[in-house]
Amino acid sequence: MFLGKIIFHIDINAFFASAETLRDPSLKNKPIAVCSNKRGSVVTTANYIAREFGVRSAMPLVEALKLCPQLVVTGVHFDLYEKISAQFVELCKKYTEIVEVASVDECYLDVTQVIKQYKRPLDLAMVIRKDIKKNIGLDVSIGIAPNRFLAKMASDMKKPNGMTVLRQKEVQSKLWPLPIERMHGIGVKSAELLKNAGIYTIGDLAVCKSNHVLFVFKKNAELFIRRANGEDDSELDIDSMVKSLSQSTTLMNATSDYDEITIVIEQLCRELQQRCIDEGVLAQQVTITVKDEMFQSYSRTMKLPAATNSHQEFFENALLLFDANFSEVTVKLLGVGCSHFIFRDIISEQLKLF
Missing domain, CATH: 3.40.1170.60 (MutS, DNA mismatch repair protein, domain I)
Structure with missing residues (x-):
């Protein structure tokens, strides 16, 4: 219990x-x-x-x-992926209001307040797993633990379609023997550096001194050692997914020079593309914001033909919005934003290869 x-x-x-x-x-x-x-x-x-x-x-x-x-x-x-992801998140929210959407295909749920309705945490997990299978048609793995980090580690232990309970008292027996690259938050490069320092397992990291791994984790060394010991006091972030992104700039002088305005819009779109890449998102909607010389603000939004993080797509459509709505405005501020995201960390990275 x-x-x-x-x-x-x-x-x-x-x-x-x-x-x-x-x-x-x-x-x-x-x-x-x-x-x-x-x-x-x-x-x-x-x-x-x-x-x-x-x-x-x-x-x-x-x-x-x-x-x-x-x-x-x-x-x-x-x-299709966006539709299924939305169904998945909404189904998770049936069981608790405290849901952190970690990515398109994973959620954290704090079920502390609702678990009393069930004999065991495993019983609730089984109900949720069956619900997802019945209503969405997909298999899930569920990790059950006293904190966020251990729950993530537990869900990776039995795939596909598994359920794993990982208690604090089981950290040494279940977590410590795992190779260091299996620890959530440690990438390939960090794992290699740790191995070169003689840290091959999560248990090795758990018992080492923080100054021994400062060269890898810097200020987060103590955090990773605590997690290797199964300790994590972080709260779930129910507003974790960014809803919109925007870039704007105030011009030195208000202008109606179309060429100058076009150059600024294109630069903002390039900056917006980089932010989308950093966040791992593809946008389905673009917005242009204009403030005139009296600092009156106006915005127009349009749906994009397809989800994208391309500055060229942003630029072409933002310019269409500007031409249709603000071509006669003397502009003091310009802003370009995007929203209605598909969170595609994996796919976004792959698209950048082509």
């Missing part, structure tokens, strides 16, 4: 590839690789059947096909 908080981490198994089987049921039980371009050279993600052949994310498609000649390659379908 948990005496304190109870946190669930729910992760949709092989989300993009699994979503493709909902779109096309004939793909069920077949090895699938999703690529941002069917003729693209890199695998964005693969389902578990394909992974059994050694197919992995970021693998060259040519290599993946050698490992698995029967591999079915699909393109990406953003609208």
Whole structure:
């Protein structure tokens, strides 16, 4: 039994590839690789059947096909992924109001206040898992723990379609033996640096002194050591997902010079593209904001033809909005924003390869 908080981490198994089987049921039980371009050279993600052949994310498609000649390659379908993700989040919110959307396919739930309705945390997890399977059609893995970090680690222990309880008293037996690269928050480069320093497992990190790993984690050294010991007092962030992004600038002198205005809008769109890349989002809507010489503010918004993080797409559509609405305005401030995001960390990174 948990005496304190109870946190669930729910992760949709092989989300993009699994979503493709909902779109096309004939793909069920077949090895699938999703690529941002069917003729693209890199695998964005693969389902578990394909992974059994050694197919992995970021693998060259040519290599993946050698490992698995029967591999079915699909393109990406953003609208489908967004729809399923929204259904997933709303379903999680049926069980508690404290939900942190960590990414398009994973949520943290604080179920501390609702768990009394169930005999065990596992019983609630089973209800949620069955609900997701019935109403969305996808399998999930659920980690159950007294804090956010342990819940994330637990959900990764049994995939696909598993449920794992990880108690504080089990940290030494279940967490410490894991290789250091399995620790959430530690990337490939950090793992290599730690191994070079003689830290091969999570347990090795848990018992080392913070000054021994300052060269890797800098000011966060103590934080990672605490987490390796199963300690994490961070609260769930229910407003974690950014809703909109914008860039603006105030001109030195108010102007109606179209060429100057065009240059400024294009630069703002380039800056906006970088922010979208940093946040791992694709936008479906663009907004232009104008303040005139009296600092009266006006905004216009339009839906984009497709989700994007391209500065050229932002620029062309923002300019259309400006031409249609503000071509006669003497401009003192210009702003360009985007919203209605699809959160695509994985796909966004792959798109940048093409």
